[in-house]
Each structure stands twice: as structure tokens, then as C-alpha cells.
Amino acid sequence: MILIHCPYCEQDRPEIEFTYGGQAHIARPHDPAALTDREWETYLYIRANPRGLHAERWRHIHGCARFFNAVRDTVTDRFTVTYKTGEARPDGGVA
Amino acid sequence: MLEIAPLAKSGADLAVGTKPHIGAIIGRPVTLSPAAPHSRWSLRARDPALLGSALGRALPDRIGTVLDGIARLGPDEWYALLEAGTALPVLTGLPVSVVDVSARALGFTVSGEGARLALERGCPLDLARLAPGSATRTVFETVEIQVWPTAPDAFHIEVWRSFAPWLWHALAEAIV
Numbered sequence: 019m020i021l022i023h024c025p026y027c028e029q030d031r032p033e034i035e036f037t038y039g040g041q042a043h044i045a046r047p048h049d050p051a052a053l054t055d056r057e058w059e060t061y062l063y064i065r066a067n068p069r070g071l072h073a074e075r076w077r078h079i080h081g082c083a084r085f086f087n088a089v090r091d092t093v094t095d096r097f098t099v100t101y102k103t104g105e106a107r108p109d110g111g112v113a
Numbered sequence: 114m115l116e117i118a119p120l121a122k123s124g125a126d127l128a129v130g131t132k133p134h135i136g137a138i139i140g141r142p143v144t145l146s147p148a149a150p151h152s153r154w155s156l157r158a159r160d161p162a163l164l165g166s167a168l169g170r171a172l173p174d175r176i177g178t179v180l181d182g183i184a185r186l187g188p189d190e191w192y193a194l195l196e197a198g199t200a201l202p203v204l205t206g207l208p209v210s211v212v213d214v215s216a217r218a219l220g221f222t223v224s225g226e227g228a229r230l231a232l233e234r235g236c237p238l239d240l241a242r243l244a245p246g247s248a249t250r251t252v253f254e255t256v257e258i259q260v261w262p263t264a265p266d267a268f269h270i271e272v273w274r275s276f277a278p279w280l281w282h283a284l285a286e287a288i289v
């Protein structure tokens with residue numbers, strides 16, 4: 019079983035305590051009514067889907083219950099870093 | 114056998130198995146028993162200092178630790194497991210939440226030399242690192258539980274009442 023480091027609990031915890039929350043760092047537009055249909059579609063549906071490092075949200079639902087962010091390699095399933103919600107992606111990568 | 118009264122209004126109405134289940138796992142003795150009734154409270158606040166002073170109680174600092182019957186489950190969440198009948202003050206006008214959840218969960222006690230082995234049958238957490246004075250939410254198979262170690266070979270388990278019969282039988286199955 020994969021162990022995931024929860025930045026709030028500050029512990030490595032078993033994977034099944036967590037749920038996946040999709041791509042990280044997607045801010046909801048402040049004024050959705052001002053967006054074109056294409057922009058709204060992009061916000062709702064268009065995701066990075068990289069082969070390699072991916073910044074994504076995870077939730078320690080059966081632990082501290084908090085959402086946090088993680089950088090995970092989609093090829094190896096290896097987590098390279100986890101960090102608290104609101105913090106910038108520590109490895110400087112995009113998507 | 115564990116049964117729950119269908120129209121329970123409080124923890125005291127819950128009819129749980131009264132007989133401990135005594136057995137062993139890999140030759141090590143384990144006793145599974147229903148815990149005494151408790152007063153349970155869910156406490157939420159952004160500001161721990163404000164919550165602590167409003168309750169007139171010290172709160173544990175680190176996530177996963179316990180102080181005077183209150184566990185810190187998360188950054189803004191605490192869980193109080195107190196003697197049955199203990200009431201916390203009713204707070205109004207403050208940005209905190211203090212909710213009596215006494216009837217939400219049941220307690221089990223798993224104790225004996227094989228207690229950790231019995232829990233490890235369904236719990237993936239490294240329980241060897243969990244010492245008395247700590248407490249955490251985790252899972253047993255797919256059921257959410259809280260584990261409160263009370264001694265090196267004794268654990269208090271909190272489980273939501275609708276999952277309690279299943280958990281009781283799953284643990285009893287592991288202890289033969």
C-alpha cells in the first residue's frame with residue numbers, strides 16, 4: 019500500500035485514508051457571468067492530464083479530513099511532495 | 114451478539130452486546146467488549162485559543178494527541194470523549210461549533226496481548242507508533258473508526274453506530 023504524507027497530520031498515512039480531488043490550483047472565476055462559453059468550459063472541464071508530474075488535490079478524509087495538494091508522478095504513482103492548501107507548488111512545476 | 118435499538122435518542126438507549134467476546138489471535142489473548150457510555154462532543158473552530166477559553170478547557174496542541182479526554186483530529190476539529198453525563202457549555206455568538214454527538218457513535222474496548230494484531234486485521238495504520246495519549250481517525254476495512262490507545266495493549270475504538278454491529282462481528286471473527 020502507498021503511504022501518503024499528510025502535511026497537516028505530519029505523518030505518512032495509508033492510501034485508503036485518502037480520496038483524490040482532481041487537478042490542483044484551479045481557481046473559480048470571480049465573475050462567471052462575464053466569461054465566454056469557451057472560458058467557462060475551460061474552467062469546468064479542461065484539465066492538464068500530463069504524463070509525469072501532476073499537481074493534484076487530495077483529501078485526508080479518514081484522518082484530519084483536510085484537503086491538501088500533492089505532486090504525483092502519473093507514470094510511477096510516486097508522490098514527490100505534499101503541501102498545505104493555499105501554498106504555492108513547491109517544485110515550481112506547472113499543471 | 115450486538116443489536117441497536119431502532120429508535121434510540123441518546124447513547125443510553127443503545128442496546129449493545131453486554132457480553133465481552135474473549136478469545137485469542139495467533140495464540141495471544143484478546144478481549145473485545147462494549148465500552149461504558151460516554152458523552153461525546155464534536156468541536157470545531159478556526160481559533161483554538163478562542164475555543165479553549167470559551168469551554169474553559171485546555172485543548173491538545175498537536176493533531177493526533179489527546180488532553181483531558183479531548184483529541185485533536187484536525188487543524189480545526191477536536192473530539193471530546195468524556196464521562197457520561199458531562200455537559201459542555203452552550204456557546205452563542207462565537208465563531209465556534211460545540212455539538213453533542215453522544216448518540217452518534219459507540220465505543221468498543223479491544224484489550225490484551227493480541228489487541229493490536231486484532232485491529233491490524235482491518236486497519237492499515239501503523240498502530241505500533243500509536244501510543245497512549247494519542248488518538249486518530251482511520252479506517253477498519255472500509256468503516257471509519259477512531260483509535261484511542263489507552264494502554265500499550267488496550268485500545269478504545271469509536272465507531273458510528275450504524276457501522277457498529279458490522280465492526281463488532283468483524284473483530285469477533287478475528288478473535289477466535
Ligand SMILES: [Zn+2]
Pocket residue numbers: 024025026027028078081082083084
Ligand atoms: Zn491528515
